[in-house]
Amino acid sequence: MKSYKVIVTGPVGAGKTTAVQAVTDTAPVSTDTAVSDMTRCRKASTTVAMDYGVLHLEDKTIHIYGTPGQERFDFMWDILISKGDALILLVDHSRNNPYRDMQHYAEYFAKFIRPHNTIIGITHYDQKEPRAIEIYRQWANELNITSLVFFIDARAKQDIVFLITQVLEILNNPPLAHHTPTITQSVSASQTITNTMLAKMSELASVIDLSIINDQGEILHAKGINTIEQETMLLLAQLTTQFEAVMKMTVQKVLLKGKHDHNVLLFKEHKQALSLVFDKRYSPQLLNQQVEDILQWA
Ligand SMILES: Nc1nc2c(ncn2[C@@H]2O[C@H](COP(=O)(O)OP(=O)(O)OP(=O)(O)O)[C@@H](O)[C@H]2O)c(=O)[nH]1
Ligand SMILES: [Mg+2]
Structure with a gap:
């Protein structure tokens, strides 16, 4: 395919x-x-x-x-x-x-x-x-x-x-000699968010899906999310990077409120973006606190 x-x-x-x-x-x-x-x-x-x-x-x-x-x-x-x-x-x-x-x-x-x-x-x-x-x-x-x-x-x-x-x-089937597009091999950056941290986040009751995107725009980890959601998370992470460059501000977190069941919380962390899709019955503040605890102590 x-x-x-x-x-x-x-x-x-x-x-x-x-x-x-x-x-x-x-x-x-x-x-x-x-x-x-x-x-x-x-x-x-x-x-x-x-x-x-x-x-x-x-x-x-x-x-x-x-x-x-x-x-x-x-x-x-x-x-x-x-x-x-x-x-x-x-x-x-x-x-x-x-x-x-x-x-x-x-x-x-x-x-x-x-x-x-x-x-x-x-x-x-x-x-x-x-x-x-x-x-x-x-x-x-x-x-x-x-x-x-x-x-x-x-x-x-x-x-x-x-x-x-x-x-x-x-x-x-290009009609003339052409330049072949470069296919970027996925390079695994040193992961500052460890597997132990990810496992703990996955266990949180509110978390439905999570993904990690590095500063090269590569998805290093994606649990549960489908291709459309992965692509969207990737763009969201790139958008925050662009926003930082244009607005000369540092983006630390982005909260997106969904119309229906889910919200998204994105953390920018050491050249990585962590995005969590979570059940909107839970408070974003609680999830934020839980994730910060895991990032600090796990
Ligand atoms: N009559 C006619 N209407 C068209 C045609 N192609 C698109 N439309 C209509 O033109 C409008 C185009 O709107 P969008 O698809 O939102 O345009 P867009 O390019 O995404 O615009 P921006 O996001 O503002 O840049 C819609 O109402 C379409 O139904 C066409 O060939 N003929
Ligand atoms: Mg449009």
Whole structure:
């Protein structure tokens, strides 16, 4: 079973969240929030961190990440692209200047974009007077992105599956000599959170799942959590690191309150992040105290 990470990017409203939701086999992760900018009247919500979903195609598992469109969240673009095998650029035909949009993304992702790893989908083509696909293909060539450009509808599952299939096809059978993506071997860092500590944490009544992520973004230990949750924890840990760099603050703990049964408590500890999914009937303060005791004394 081969696994791929495909990043979906493009301007605000191009349909990134819609595309991820359209193809996701299980419940997608979305970080949309109500639009507060008065300037935007096209849609009610915007993505602030990422979209995430998983698609199974024959013998492949495809992890799909949607970037936020708004530029104030563009630090997420770097985090997401650093994990990507392939890039889908959605260009909104109904916006004022789709060429400029393409140019912006071509420049931003120039280090990543190669002819065999990027594909362009033109969305919203039903909402404005048509423009020939050849014009978009010509623009793409001028911008040195790729010659693969298609009209698609982000709401249609088959269109997104088509883009993914095409880009994986060229990724695996590149037309020209290409650079082979480096596969990073998992290097086990010296573990400051010991197995004894983990065993004690697992025994806590409130703890459902736990995972440890090192500063290389590798999952060193994951108990009970599924792939989607692992990926989300990984991103959460990376987000806190990014937050530290941008805000010049130290993140020690993050508490996420779930809508339903579970909460998440993330501890940053000596270049490692420990995340605990716990039953929300228990108090976070109690869990915090218990974990701190274990980290200090176990
Ligand atoms: N008519 C039409 N609507 C589309 C098409 N593709 C997407 N949409 C709609 O356009 C809107 C796009 O919204 P999102 O998927 O949230 O856009 P996004 O790219 O994630 O936006 P941000 O997260 O704000 O960057 C949704 O209402 C979709 O239903 C298309 O090809 N035609
Ligand atoms: Mg979105």
